[in-house]
Amino acid sequence: MNHLNKNLPSTAEAVRVESSLAETYPKDSAFLLPSKNRDYGRQFFSMYQQRLAMLKPRVDREATRKWGSNTREVNGKLIQHKQKILDIVLGELCWVSGTIFSDMKHKLNILKDVEKGTDDLMPQPSKKYVDADNEAVVMIEDESGRAILHNEELLRKSHLVTGCFVGVLGIEIQAGIFEIMEIVNPAPAPQTLALADVDSSGPEEWLAFVSGLSFGKETDLDPRTLLLLQWLSGELGGEDDVAAAKKILTLVVVGNSIVENEHEENLDFTTTNNFGSKNTSKFSPESLTLFGQWLNEIVATIPAVVMPGESDPCEVCLPQQPVHRALFSQNAPYVGSKNLVTKSNPTWMQTNAGLRILACAGQNIDDICKYRVGETSLEETLDIMEQTLRWQVFVPTAPDTLYCYPYEDSDPFTLDEMPNLYVVGNQCGGGSRTVEIGSSSVKLLSVPAFKSTGEILLVNTKTLEVKSVLIE
Amino acid sequence: MTMDFSEKEVEYVFEAMEKRPITYHTISRDLKLSMNKSKHLLAQCYQTNKKRVCACFIATGTRGESIVIHRFETENDLNENLTLTFDKVHTIQIYSLQLEQNNISPVETALEELRNPTNLSKVATYHELGLIKGPVLSKSARVILPLTVKPEAKAVNVPKPPQSKTTIESGTNKRSGPVYQSRKTPVKPPSGNVLRKEMRTNAAIKRAAESKPAYQYKSRKLEQTEPKERVVVADHEEVEPESDVGLKSAGPMVADNSKLESLFLDDDFTDDESDLKTNELPVEEESQPIAVVNDDPESQDAEPISAPTVPEDSIFRSFTSNSTGRSSATPEPFNVTPKETTVDNDGYFTLYKQTETAQPKKSAPKLNKLEAVKTNKSAKNDGKKKQASLMSFFGKR
Numbered sequence: 001m002n003h004l005n006k007n008l009p010s011t012a013e014a015v016r017v018e019s020s021l022a023e024t025y026p027k028d029s030a031f032l033l034p035s036k037n038r039d040y041g042r043q044f045f046s047m048y049q050q051r052l053a054m055l056k057p058r059v060d061r062e063a064t065r066k067w068g069s070n071t072r073e074v075n076g077k078l079i080q081h082k083q084k085i086l087d088i089v090l091g092e093l094c095w096v097s098g099t100i101f102s103d104m105k106h107k108l109n110i111l112k113d114v115e116k117g118t119d120d121l122m123p124q125p126s127k128k129y130v131d132a133d134n135e136a137v138v139m140i141e142d143e144s145g146r147a148i149l150h151n152e153e154l155l156r157k158s159h160l161v162t163g164c165f166v167g168v169l170g171i172e173i174q175a176g177i178f179e180i181m182e183i184v185n186p187a188p189a190p191q192t193l194a195l196a197d198v199d200s201s202g203p204e205e206w207l208a209f210v211s212g213l214s215f216g217k218e219t220d221l222d223p224r225t226l227l228l229l230q231w232l233s234g235e236l237g238g239e240d241d242v243a244a245a246k247k248i249l250t251l252v253v254v255g256n257s258i259v260e261n262e263h264e265e266n267l268d269f270t271t272t273n274n275f276g277s278k279n280t281s282k283f284s285p286e287s288l289t290l291f292g293q294w295l296n297e298i299v300a301t302i303p304a305v306v307m308p309g310e311s312d313p314c315e316v317c318l319p320q321q322p323v324h325r326a327l328f329s330q331n332a333p334y335v336g337s338k339n340l341v342t343k344s345n346p347t348w349m350q351t352n353a354g355l356r357i358l359a360c361a362g363q364n365i366d367d368i369c370k371y372r373v374g375e376t377s378l379e380e381t382l383d384i385m386e387q388t389l390r391w392q393v394f395v396p397t398a399p400d401t402l403y404c405y406p407y408e409d410s411d412p413f414t415l416d417e418m419p420n421l422y423v424v425g426n427q428c429g430g431g432s433r434t435v436e437i438g439s440s441s442v443k444l445l446s447v448p449a450f451k452s453t454g455e456i457l458l459v460n461t462k463t464l465e466v467k468s469v470l471i472e
Numbered sequence: 473m474t475m476d477f478s479e480k481e482v483e484y485v486f487e488a489m490e491k492r493p494i495t496y497h498t499i500s501r502d503l504k505l506s507m508n509k510s511k512h513l514l515a516q517c518y519q520t521n522k523k524r525v526c527a528c529f530i531a532t533g534t535r536g537e538s539i540v541i542h543r544f545e546t547e548n549d550l551n552e553n554l555t556l557t558f559d560k561v562h563t564i565q566i567y568s569l570q571l572e573q574n575n576i577s578p579v580e581t582a583l584e585e586l587r588n589p590t591n592l593s594k595v596a597t598y599h600e601l602g603l604i605k606g607p608v609l610s611k612s613a614r615v616i617l618p619l620t621v622k623p624e625a626k627a628v629n630v631p632k633p634p635q636s637k638t639t640i641e642s643g644t645n646k647r648s649g650p651v652y653q654s655r656k657t658p659v660k661p662p663s664g665n666v667l668r669k670e671m672r673t674n675a676a677i678k679r680a681a682e683s684k685p686a687y688q689y690k691s692r693k694l695e696q697t698e699p700k701e702r703v704v705v706a707d708h709e710e711v712e713p714e715s716d717v718g719l720k721s722a723g724p725m726v727a728d729n730s731k732l733e734s735l736f737l738d739d740d741f742t743d744d745e746s747d748l749k750t751n752e753l754p755v756e757e758e759s760q761p762i763a764v765v766n767d768d769p770e771s772q773d774a775e776p777i778s779a780p781t782v783p784e785d786s787i788f789r790s791f792t793s794n795s796t797g798r799s800s801a802t803p804e805p806f807n808v809t810p811k812e813t814t815v816d817n818d819g820y821f822t823l824y825k826q827t828e829t830a831q832p833k834k835s836a837p838k839l840n841k842l843e844a845v846k847t848n849k850s851a852k853n854d855g856k857k858k859q860a861s862l863m864s865f866f867g868k869r
Binding site for chain 2: 003004005006007008009011013014015016018218219220221222223225226227230231233234235236237238239240241242244245246290293294296297299300301302303333334335336337338339467468469470471472
């Protein structure tokens with residue numbers, strides 16, 4: 001044990017650099033819903049209308065730039081532009097733009113529930129919408145009609161899901177079936193501030209992202225959460241550890257801080273009394289207490305930003321509103337101050353230097369993964385994240401397969417600005433990738449679930465360099 | 473590196489170990505030692521008592537580009553896997569010590585740690601012990617609007633005051649800022665339901681008095697209890713049906729029967745007997761047991777219910793009226809000509825009892841009530857129950 005108590009930090013007080021997250025910035029309330037006058041009685045077509053209005057001009061512009069209209073040839077055939085899907089002529093090479101719709105067998109279907117007589121119960125979420133025997137039927141539709149898209153390879157690579165607005169080039173080989181050759185995405189929105197324009201001089205500043213802490217019962221307390229806490233506070237480790245820890249300005253908790261109670265799934269509605277099961281709470285006070293105690297220790301040394309996740313006590317629909325202060329127990333007095341900030345899910349954040357961060361707790365990526373068969377790896381997660389930015393809709397499956405608020409006048413999930421850092425929490429693995437979309441360079445950050453991996457990610461706010469801290 | 477520790481500190485470690493695992497973090501907070509010193513203390517205790525205690529080690533370092541923090545349960549585990557786990561080791565420290573026989577799990581060790589929470593009002597002391605100093609802790613100011621009953625007050629837009637921050641770094645625990653005002657105030661106004669009921673009844677009374685309602689609610693239950701034929705008699709000691717109506721009605725509106733009564737004022741009540749019966753029925757129902765008494769031959773032999781007569785010789789004779797025996801309070805029977813049974817539009821039968829004799833005996837049921845009660849009691853003591861006949865209502869001819 002040569003290294004026992006070697007390189008311990010000096011006895012002088014270690015001081016953390018001041019917080020680097022801006023308090024007010026554009027779109028800081030982009031996903032906040034009014035506390036009163038929320039109308040859930042509206043239909044969702046308004047959202048799709050807004051999405052169409054925002055993306056159709058951009059798709060048409062990109063498609064025209066790439067394929068033209070009666071100006072370019074492919075194998076001796078001029079490429080036509082069809083304004084409507086119903087205008088597609090059999091055997092004619094053309095391109096159209098429209099919204100993608102994916103018809104899948106295991107997707108929730110209210111009409112089937114009514115037919116079975118189970119429409120008065122909360123539907124059980126499917127783990128996958130497709131299986132090996134029943135693949136998705138991908139269609140493109142607009143106000144005039146719908147056409148089935150055919151090209152397995154291309155569709156598999158493109159990860160197209162319901163809600164994307166794209167342009168497709170192809171030929172109608174059969175009535176109603178459109179063989180596609182190419183897909184064009186909407187023109188990407190610009191970035192507010194490029195990374196190259198950020199002043200990288202001065203001391204290093206890092207942001208720590210953690211997700212999936214999953215505090216549950218006391219008997220299931222993860223000792224790694226305490227090690228993380230002590231490392232962040234500079235009490236654990238040597239001089240190098242303290243030097244790294246004191247450069248971390250803010251800890252961002254990207255959802256799933258507590259774990260839901262496990263319920264026995266009772267699908268027998270005929271012989272048993274299943275009525276009371278739907279009234280059972282999913283949350284236990286024990287988990288909130290443990291999280292509150294942990295957060296109390298964190299707040300003493302480092303500012304924290306808390307986002308809700310799928311398993312947190314918040315609404316099911318996206319965007320999830322900030323966790324109510326009453327759920328923070330002894331930390332409630334600090335909610336809203338610089339020491340403890342609550343954000344919605346998803347949310348925009350901005351560093352003091354001006355870099356824009358778009359963070360989401362992971363429901364959007366998890367739902368897209370249900371459109372594919374099999375487990376999703378870290379690389380596939382990053383691919384899907386990249387695709388959501390290319391589609392310019394980072395929650396495309398809402399409201400079809402992901403619950404969301406019925407917006408009427410806007411669609412906040414459609415990008416009109418490209419972030420510098422795109423963070424998605426509660427994924428299978430931790431990793432990052434830099435992608436070039438148009439003229440913008442975006443850093444993708446997949447934050448793993450801490451409960452399963454014990455990993456947190458550190459991001460340099462000036463260079464967007466990513467480091468991992470692994471607690472085993 | 474060895475450090476000198478006081479006996480008290482070492483004793484504390486071993487005493488604590490008897491019951492629970494002790495970590496460097498707990499030692500630092502309890503003994504007000506810096507983190508470094510507490511780590512050294514743990515190491516020293518472990519070195520001197522390796523056979524009795526077992527230690528949990530934490531090693532930090534790097535593996536690739538990642539910072540790794542690894543927990544080793546035993547020294548053997550540490551020695552075997554250290555080089556495999558890290559590319560470069562920063563430091564190793566003892567995380568916790570426990571007696572070998574205790575065999576406490578890491579989860580319980582972690583729970584023990586949480587039982588010594590950080591006191592946010594004493595953060596400054598923790599900085600001296602090794603906690604990284606972060607931004608000053610400040611509470612967010614909250615404005616609690618007082619609960620107002622008036623609906624007008626709700627429409628007023630209260631502007632958000634600027635967030636004033638209070639610091640607690642001074643070390644005092646004084647709470648400043650707005651005080652939480654519970655909605656359960658001690659001087660509680662009458663509950664909403666009661667208040668609303670009162671308001672409703674008051675409003676109903678006002679409404680009825682002021683304006684003629686287009687529709688007046690009439691309870692069908694009340695109609696059933698009200699007799700179809702009624703006599704409005706002065707000095708009526710019975711409970712008026714109007715008051716019964718008022719008691720029985722469950723609705724919030726106070727029924728104003730003055731207009732209802734006015735409907736009957738012009739009615740010609742020629743059927744005296746039926747009216748008397750309707751008057752007497754409630755009384756007779758009350759005096760049902762008296763009817764039992766009358767069936768007995770003894771009771772039958774007894775004088776029928778009548779007003780007590782004062783003997784002629786009595787000195788009290790002069791104080792009585794000249795009437796022969798009738799109570800002045802008793803109403804004179806109406807001369808009712810017997811009528812046939814009729815059926816009205818609602819399907820109610822009106823029966824008329826045909827009697828020939830006058831009804832002085834029946835007319836003074838109240839005066840003889842006391843006597844009847846006494847006789848009734850004596851009759852009850854016999855223990856015999858006999859079925860009452862209908863004729864007993866009318867007494868002896």
